[in-house]
Amino acid sequence: MKSTLHTSRSGRLVRNFACFGTLLSLAATAEAGNRRFVYSYETTTMAAGAMELETSVTYKTDKGSDPDFQRFDIRHEFEYGMTDRLQLAFYFLDWRYEESAKESGTTTFHDVALEAIYNLTNPNTCPFGSALYGEIKGSDDFIELEGKFLLQKNLGPWMFVYNIGGAIEWEHNYEDDKAELMQSVGVAYQINPAWSVGAEALHEIECPDAESLGDSVVYLGPNVSWRKGNFGLSTTAMWQLTHLDGEPDFQIRTLFSIDF
Numbered sequence: 001m002k003s004t005l006h007t008s009r010s011g012r013l014v015r016n017f018a019c020f021g022t023l024l025s026l027a028a029t030a031e032a033g034n035r036r037f038v039y040s041y042e043t044t045t046m047a048a049g050a051m052e053l054e055t056s057v058t059y060k061t062d063k064g065s066d067p068d069f070q071r072f073d074i075r076h077e078f079e080y081g082m083t084d085r086l087q088l089a090f091y092f093l094d095w096r097y098e099e100s101a102k103e104s105g106t107t108t109f110h111d112v113a114l115e116a117i118y119n120l121t122n123p124n125t126c127p128f129g130s131a132l133y134g135e136i137k138g139s140d141d142f143i144e145l146e147g148k149f150l151l152q153k154n155l156g157p158w159m160f161v162y163n164i165g166g167a168i169e170w171e172h173n174y175e176d177d178k179a180e181l182m183q184s185v186g187v188a189y190q191i192n193p194a195w196s197v198g199a200e201a202l203h204e205i206e207c208p209d210a211e212s213l214g215d216s217v218v219y220l221g222p223n224v225s226w227r228k229g230n231f232g233l234s235t236t237a238m239w240q241l242t243h244l245d246g247e248p249d250f251q252i253r254t255l256f257s258i259d260f
Helices: 002-027
Strands: 051-063 066-081 086-099 106-121 129-138 142-155 158-171 176-190 195-207 216-228 231-240 248-259
Touching (some): 106 142, 176 216
Antiparallel strands (some): 051 248, 158 176, 195 216
C-alpha cells in the first residue's frame, strides 16, 4: 500500500515538472510583456493611452481529498492606461473547466470583473514603489470585492515585490458571505532585456464566515518571464508546502499578453 502511494505521488511530481518544462519551452518562442510575476503585481502602471490584451491560464491538480481533481481557470482581460498612474482593466470573460471524482468534466462561465491599480510611488525614482489595487467581480449568483497594497523594490537587475490584502464574497443570492486574506512575495533577476527568472510564494487564509480565521495554505515555486516587442509570456509553477487535503498540491499559471 505504501509502495503504491509512493509511486503515485512520484508519478504526479514527474508530470507536474513536465508540465512546467513544457511552458518554459513555449516561453522561448514567445516575444515580450511587462509583468514578471503572475501571482503578484508590480507597482508600476501602464502609460496613459496604452492598451493591452492579456489571457491567464491557471491549472490546479492533485487534491489530497480528491486525487481525480484538476481544473483550468481562464481569464481574458483588456487593460487601459487612464493616466500615467491609474490603470484600469476589464475581465470580459472568466471561465473554468473542472474534473473531479464527482464530475466527469464540466465547462462553466464564472464571472466578469473590473480592476484598478493606482501607482503611489515609482520604484525607479523612490526608495520603494507602492500602489493600491482594487477589483470587483461577479455573476448572477455571487459578487466579490478584493483589495491589496503593493510594494516593490528594485536593486540593479533584481526586483522584489510584496502584496498584501484580502477579498470578501457574497454568494447564494448574495446571502452567504466568506472572505480570504492573502499575501505574496516575488523575486526576479533580469538576465537580459528579454529574460528574467526568479520565484514566487503565496500565502492564503480562508475566513469561512468572513469573521473567523480558517485554514492556511502556502505555495512556493520558480518563475520565468520572456518579453520582446509587443508580446509577452510569464509563468510560475507552485507546489503546496502545507498539508491541506482540500487544496491542490500543485498549480501553474501562465500569462500571455500583447500591447497596442
